[in-house]
Amino acid sequence: MxxxxxxxxxxxxxxxxxxxxxxxxxxxxxxxxxxxxxxxxxxxxxxxxxxxxxxxxxxxxxxxxxxxxxxxxxxxxxxxxxxVKAISNANSGVLDVACFSTFMVKWLIPRLFDFNALHSDIEIRLQTTQRADDPDQERMDLVIAVQELASSMPNAVPLFPEHLGPVLAPALADRLALKTPLDLPGKTLLQSKGRLDAWAMWASAMGCATPLGPGATFDHYYFALEGAVSGLGIALAPWHLVADDILAGRLVAPFGFCSSGLHYVAKCRQQRNLRLDLFCDWLQAQAAQFTLAPAPLRAMPSSP
Structure with missing residues (x-):
């Protein structure tokens, strides 16, 4: 019919x-x-x-x-x-990859040249996502997300654990002369709308009260980090997003970094092919090469 x-x-x-x-x-x-x-x-x-x-x-x-x-x-x-993707040439073509915009700018794009050099016939088409439940993610070949690491994660590739720490410009650090995390309350603290619980999460991991102080709240994590580089205040950042800035001397982390309990994970679509496997293998290799986050520099005194 x-x-x-x-x-x-x-x-x-x-x-x-x-x-x-x-x-x-x-x-x-x-x-x-x-x-x-x-x-x-x-x-x-x-x-x-x-x-x-x-x-x-x-x-x-x-x-x-x-x-x-x-x-x-x-x-x-x-x-x-x-x-169509499943029967297309598995060795070449386009891979649709989605992740949070700051991760894309600060971590993925600076390393993507290496994958392009190894696999010039595979095009990585990037798309930003701002929510963990973004429905457009279902149309992606791979989505890089931040979440708790479950014991069973089908079609998911763990990359690295997230570590958080306060960061600020060297000149501001010299002026504030921060000695311990107890010096943070009252200082200018920068936040991102997408992660308003970050300071509380870090304080809980460090065993102290959440520091409070004036400061701007930015639409994206990237803006908060750029604000910190520019000396506008102190941002709380994941190590993998600021490692290059710290190694280059644009930022300092006076108290090191501690685990947030979350992990970065690459979640693949169910229908796998060779080019998707190649990209996942490359992601894992890049994650394995990534410099470990500095541990907290000193034990946190108990809050009054």
């Missing part, structure tokens, strides 16, 4: 617009104009004789019919994409 389906391009345009919430975002993903997306959606509405979007163009809302269609269409397109 002949399949009774609307044009595939119209279905793809609708799925992208419905999933991303904006015609312009769908146009960017599919490399077409917003007008083309709008025309494809209108064509689909005529074909199905149903309304799929309502509300304003700036904030389109899904109709009940659109929600029903999207719930089936997205998994179907994901399965098609996975099948």
């Amino acid at each position: 002949k399949r009774q389906l609307p044009p595939l391009n119209a279905l793809r345009a609708f799925e992208a617009a419905a999933r991303l919430g904006r015609m312009s975002a769908a146009a960017l993903e599919l490399s077409v104009t917003p007008g083309a997306i709008s025309r494809q959606v209108q064509q689909l509405e005529r074909s199905l004789n149903v309304k799929l979007f309502e509300g304003s163009k700036n904030k389109p809302l899904l109709t009940p019919a659109a929600q029903t269609l999207l719930s089936a269409l997205s998994p179907a397109l994901d399965q098609m994409e996975a099948a």
Whole structure:
């Protein structure tokens, strides 16, 4: 029996617009104009004789019919994409890799030249993610995440444990003359919106009260680290994000680093192929070569 389906391009345009919430975002993903997306959606509405979007163009809302269609269409397109990847040339092609933006800028990109030199026929296409539950991660070949290390982690490759420590510019360190972590309260402490519990997590690991003080809260970890390099205050940073800055003398870590209890893990899609295995092996090798974080320089006195 002949399949009774609307044009595939119209279905793809609708799925992208419905999933991303904006015609312009769908146009960017599919490399077409917003007008083309709008025309494809209108064509689909005529074909199905149903309304799929309502509300304003700036904030389109899904109709009940659109929600029903999207719930089936997205998994179907994901399965098609996975099948195409599974039978494509395993030795070359594109790998879609997602991770937090600061990790990408401070750790992954500075080392990626090595993988490119070893495997020039494999393109690593990077995408940033800001949430651990970002639905777009399901479409990635590999996602690098920070989480607790479970005893059973199928399709996951452990990289390294996370260690946290206060960091600041050398000139600011000389001026403040910090002796112990008890000197931190009242100082300018920098934070990131994505990790507002970082100071509390570090203080708990060190066995002291959470230090409090004035200071800016930045949208991204990267901005907080750049603020610390510029002397704006003291940031609490994972060792792997600031190791290069410390080795280059742009930052100092007066109290060393202690374990946060979290680990960086590379989570792979279920359908593995050779190029994904090559990238995972390379990631593990890079993680193994990474310099160990300096241990806390002194025991933490008990807080009053």
